[in-house]
Structures are given as structure tokens and as C-alpha cells.
Amino acid sequence: MTIALIAHGGAGRWRPGSDEDAVEGLRRAVEAGRAILLAGGSSLDAVCATVVALEDDPIYNAGTGAVLNFDGFCELDASVMESDGARAGAVSGLQRVRNPVLVARKVMEETDHVMLTGDGAQRFARVMGFPDHDPVTPERRADWFDKRNRVDEVLGEKALRMRRFLREHPEYAGGTVGAAAVDSRGVLAAATSTGGVTLKMVGRVGDSPVPGAGNYASAHVAASATGTGEFVLRSLATRAISERVEAGAGLDVAVQAVLDRLGADYDADVGLIAVGRDGLTVARHRTRDMPHAFFRGESAVASRMRVGDR
């Protein structure tokens, strides 16, 4: 089997100056996963190593450096899934953990459950030995103060409905991270991690921890989504990619079709990455940017800010 891995750093719009760092961070993260796959390791280990590297890099909206919710604290969502047995693990609403993706993996491996949320998820993380960690960076905190004040100015009492506001301020978007891989045994795996959307309501869960929405691995494809999670949830976008591949579509055609559907139905600001059983990788996005990196077989890691970039 041909090994392959692809990872993204979130669909959205990156500030000039941070974009090169975003692409370079992706390249390094994919190198970490590639080393595991080249040594004969599992796709699950590879996507976890890639996502851990991205969670630990404060420029992405996941783990350390995640965006803050409306009340000014982090609620982190993450998930893993493996094609072998359709095993899945997910967490949502974690407040004080360094690597949510590893807690999601523990849910999959150590419990009879698939999803844990909020205080229960945090307690489980403690019991599993994950030490206390504050994911809030000074930069994100300053950013929150600024945006929170402007939201009040613009929206007043209408904080429940701020999609339009956020959309008109594209610097608010993006930064979810995810990875999808196939290993030498032909097992596919995906992992996704996020701080969610800036100024989200307390308790909001997006697509990232939901199998078939923000993260999915089947016998046909492993995929991760990014962007406005509500649309990905309602359309089950990563599952939809797998359905189309199972029905005979090529991977690139399947990903593009699902993206087009998200555009036609919702005009959604989203991006998708996927890897097929044959090691083909695909990245597509409707936003201006989606930093991503990938490799296949013997090839070196390539990285891009957007599809079409050299």
C-alpha cells in the first residue's frame, strides 16, 4: 500500500505575515506524521502526531492558541477516527488540556463511549493523566477584548446571531487543524482539533468532534473539514465524501462535489482535505486561504497556502 498524509490549518483568511508561518507549521507537522508512516507506524499514530504538532503551535486555532468563546475562555473540541472497525473517539468543551486530540484518542481506546463533553471530559482527561494546561495565549486574549467590544457595539443584544458580523470581519475566521492518512496496511485515519469559532456561545459544539461531520474515516476515505462548522454538521460533509467515493467517484471529484454542494446550499466558508485508500490526497476550499501540506509514498512534503499555490 502507498502511504500518504495530508493536513490543514483551517479555512479562512490569514493575516499577511502570519501566512508563511502557517504554511511552514503545516510542513513540519506533516513531517512528524510522515516519519511515523515511513517507519511502518499506523495512520492513527501519524495523524495524532501531526495534529499534536499543530495544537502546540499557537498560530492555529486548536490547543494552545485556540480562540476564546463569548465569555472569554477556551472550549476545545477534537476527534479521531480509524477505518479499521470504524472506531471513533471525541471530546468537546475541554478548557484546560494541552492536546485535546490525545484525550479524544483515549476516549476511543479506554472507554466504551465515543464522545465525552464538558466537565466530564475534563475530569476524564485528569484521570487519564493529562496535566493542567491553560490554552489561552496573551495574543488571543487581547484579540478577544478587541472583538468582544466591537460585537457589543454592532450587535447589542443580538449575540445569538453573529454569523453575518463574523463573516464581514474575515480576520475572525479559521485555524481549525486536521489530518488524514493511510498507512502501509491500508488503514485510514483522520484527526481534527479546534477551538471553534471566535465568540461562540458558551457550550457551542461544532463539527470537529462529530464523526461524519468534521472528521471521518471509512474503508474508502479519511477526511477532515474546516470552516463554518454548523454547515458541515448539517450536511455531514466528510461522510458525504466517503459516500461518493464508495459509489465510484474519484476522490477529487467527490471532494469538489461536496464542496460545491456546501456552496450551493449554504454559501458556506469551508474547506476539506481527504486521502483515499490508494494514497491520493485532495485539498479544496471555498475560503481565500487554507494552509495545507501533504506527501505520498516516497515524495517529499509539499505545502501550500491555498489550492493553486506553487
Add this chain to the structure above:
Amino acid sequence: MTIALIAHGGAGRWRPGSDEDAVEGLRRAVEAGRAILLAGGSSLDAVCATVVALEDDPIYNAGTGAVLNFDGFCELDASVMESDGARAGAVSGLQRVRNPVLVARKVMEETDHVMLTGDGAQRFARVMGFPDHDPVTPERRADWFDKRNRVDEVLGEKALRMRRFLREHPEYAGGTVGAAAVDSRGVLAAATSTGGVTLKMVGRVGDSPVPGAGNYASAHVAASATGTGEFVLRSLATRAISERVEAGAGLDVAVQAVLDRLGADYDADVGLIAVGRDGLTVARHRTRDMPHAFFRGESAVASRMRVGDR
């Protein structure tokens, strides 16, 4: 269009004596939804009215009378979905609300989000005007004391892995409620509500609040699942029904095929109900019991304890 509605009271095994009450409760709940559909109301209103009636009946594991988690309190999950625009709303981990399904509907109608969880979901419910309500009944509390003690005897420290234990004690199972309907405009809707699995880990989220897992409505089918939620989550069972119908399968064939797959892959204790765009209703389950009731068009409401019952 032919109106129709079907509802279930949970796949599992009902104690002798409670089974007649379970069937009668379903019949009354479906009558409530039927009255709405006959008056030209929406499928969303109808499934909500049906699920509210079941949440308020303490014999089901949803709303008042929900089972308790490992620590001895309720965490309620619920969701609604409508085919028109694939709109969805969901809540998980609610502790003090009478009708979680109505909070899920408020998430769909009043916010830009799809899912709210834990403290944030509870707070949202308060802001939306839902009064304080303790869903724990004396019967469920007594039951919890009994089972909690027996789990400790049998499992000691192994509380993370108690699926086998629960399965060997079938009286622990079941009671999730759900409804699916099609209205005179041809719009499909589904609603599902649950207390989850007895002695679940704190923070555990099952399939019920997840679109495509425990609850789903597309242009082809509306469906609700019950049983061991982790398998329903991993297989995205209700979405799988819709996929098969979209590919041309009859509704009964599609539901049975998804159920068979859940059996082959996981030997899962699950049940499914579905309604098609043409008003056909189907109920199937792998457990001994799944109380359900249904009607179509001009017909009266029929109710059953299990498929095949007169």
C-alpha cells in the same frame, strides 16, 4: 401529500407490567402529533409534541424519569431536524430542564449554532425562559443506588468498560424516545430525546443529539435511532438509511439493511424508526422490545411492543 408519524419508546427489554403502559404512552404521544398534522400543522411541531409527551411520561428514559449517570445525576441529550434546509438543533448534558427537545429546537431557531452542551446549554435554556426542573424521579434514584452498588461489586475499578456488564443485565437498557413525521407540505422532521445509558460516564454524549446518528431528516426520509448509541454514532445509522433510500431502495429494505449491518459489524442492541416522503412508516429492532406507535393518512393510531405484535 400523505401525512404520517411514527414514534418509539426505546429499544431494549421492558419489565412485565410496564410494557402495557409503554405502548399506551406511545399511542397517546402519537395522537398528540397526529392532531397537529391533521390540522395542517408542520412535521416539526408534530414530532416535538410527540416527544414532549414522552419526555413528560416518567416510564421512558427521557426528560422526567431519565436514567442517572455514574455519579447519580441526569445528563439529557436531544435533537430536532427538519428536511427543509437541513436545519438542525441539538443539546447535550442538560441537567435541569423538563423538555430537552424544546431547548434543541430553540438552538435551531434562535441561534447560529447547531449544538450546545453542558453548562452552556443549561444557561441558554434559562435565557430562553425554560424554568428549573429536576428530571430525577424517586424510582430512577432507587434504581441507581441498586445498580451502582452492583457495578462496584462486579467491576471494581473497571467502570470505563461496562458494556458487557450492562448487556448481561438487560433491565438496564432502553427508553430513549423519538419521532419522525411527514406533513402535508411534504416536509420531513425527526426529534429524539434521551437520558442516555444507565451509569454512563459523566459527560458521555450518545447518538441522540447528533445529526445523521440518532436523529436525521433529509428530503428522502426522517428517522430516529435507539439502543447502544456508540454503534449508531460510528455507523451514522439514520444517515445511512437516507443514503440507501436516495439510491433507490424501498424504505423497509433500507431500514432492515442498516439494522443488519449494525448486527453484522457490532452485534448492536439497537432499533430504528423511519418515515418516507410518501408517508410509509417502518420500525425495526434487534432488541426483544421496542414500543412504538404510528399512523398514516386517515388511519387510526396503531401501537405495538415489538415488530410482529398484533
